[in-house]
Amino acid sequence: MILISKYMVPRGYIGLTIFPFVFLKHKALKSNKALLNHEKIHMRQQIELLIIPFFIVYSFEFLVRLIQYKEWKLAYLNISFEREAYTNEKDLNYLKSRPFFNFINYIRK
Numbered sequence: 001m002i003l004i005s006k007y008m009v010p011r012g013y014i015g016l017t018i019f020p021f022v023f024l025k026h027k028a029l030k031s032n033k034a035l036l037n038h039e040k041i042h043m044r045q046q047i048e049l050l051i052i053p054f055f056i057v058y059s060f061e062f063l064v065r066l067i068q069y070k071e072w073k074l075a076y077l078n079i080s081f082e083r084e085a086y087t088n089e090k091d092l093n094y095l096k097s098r099p100f101f102n103f104i105n106y107i108r109k
Contacts, residue, residue, distance in 0.1 A: 001043060003030055017042040019051050038089035045081050045103055054081075061107075080106040 002020055005027040009016050015035055016023045022039045029035055046054040058081055065075035076082060083106035088094040 001040065005030065015039050017046065019043055019046045033092060034089045037092055037094065038085045040095060041085040041088060041098075042081065044095060044098065045084070048101055048103075078108060080104070080108075083108075 001022055003022050003024060005024045007025075008023045009025045014025045014029060015038065017039045020043070022036070022043070024030060024035075048054075049057060058079060061079050061081075062075055065078045066072065069075050069078065077086070080103045084103045087106070088098075
């Protein structure tokens, strides 16, 4: 994981992971353990799906959720990858015992 503090993070977000980089909105966020764990969970998800397919599935699911919820933030928060990351971001040991492809358990209809 390579941490980069730049203004590359879209408005409304504080972190973005694109394997092997984690972009943070501000340098001070490097000490936010829950945020870093959230981004590490995304890193694992990306590795499991071989990076490019992760972004295809993520984008497709976002579009489905946007149609379903008709609201950007609700759509984003209900993407299975985000649900897994937000649910487990405070458990700093989560990745040690996380089952392979566990994001599947966070898919909602």
